[in-house]
Amino acid sequence: MKQNAIIFPKEYLPGATDNFCSNELIVKNISIEKVWKNLINPFLWPLYYKNSSDINFKNKEDRELYLNVIFNFKTFGFPISAKVIEFHPPENNQPARLAWHGWSEGNEESKIDVHHAWLIENLSHNRLRILTQETQNGNPAKELAQTKPNPMINGHQDWLDGLINFSKK
Structure with missing residues (x-):
């Protein structure tokens, strides 16, 4: 079975930005609808993602994400404004897709510009795949890319693990 991929706008292609991270989990016996419901409600995020x-x-x-909605949150110490640019709930056996363009205001030294995307798809044998990837531009992104251990990889893994555990309840 062919697995799907994140769709990136040209200006945010991985490898052409200042930072890129990719995290994925494949788990058994969990509902795509429940995971989706917990992901599109950002008020739930702090319950399972401390960052x-x-x-x-x-x-x-507004209480949930939808196409073109604008929302704000704080993550990795940055206040982020975001606009949802891709929103496809899990329907007709197609993968669920969610992506937002996010930005942090500031001067040339402090601003950051991101594309954060999620793909959730059912796999054979009652398995669910969740892939999240983010590309970033700006000086903070360059610093994050050089930091070891990588805070983006570790933070997004915490987000995935938390989302799965929260959705199993």
């Missing part, structure tokens, strides 16, 4: 806080939406009545 996420201060979530709010531009439209204060």
